[in-house]
Amino acid sequence: MPKSVMVYCPKCKKHTEHSVYLYRKGKERAMAEGARRHEEEKRGYGGQKYAELVRTAKTTKKSTIMLKCKVCNFVISKSGIRLRKLELVE
Ligand SMILES: [Zn+2]
Numbered sequence: 001m002p003k004s005v006m007v008y009c010p011k012c013k014k015h016t017e018h019s020v021y022l023y024r025k026g027k028e029r030a031m032a033e034g035a036r037r038h039e040e041e042k043r044g045y046g047g048q049k050y051a052e053l054v055r056t057a058k059t060t061k062k063s064t065i066m067l068k069c070k071v072c073n074f075v076i077s078k079s080g081i082r083l084r085k086l087e088l089v090e
Pocket of ligand 1: 009010011012013016069070071072073074
């Protein structure tokens, strides 16, 4: 995939140049409400809240491609694209 593409920007309301990059998950906060609740529910007898995934059937993961407008810095995310590896070329 090229490093920059010409696509429609909903904020500029016209086609502009966008830079392409992959979405990367941010760092998880250990003290977030959901994380604290999950930790509490896992305690004691009863085990897991959700079944633990033993082995995956899929060989690839769905990745999210981010397109950032070079004019207004608006970011469009294109999710659900299955690919092994994304190569950014000039
Ligand atoms: Zn824009």
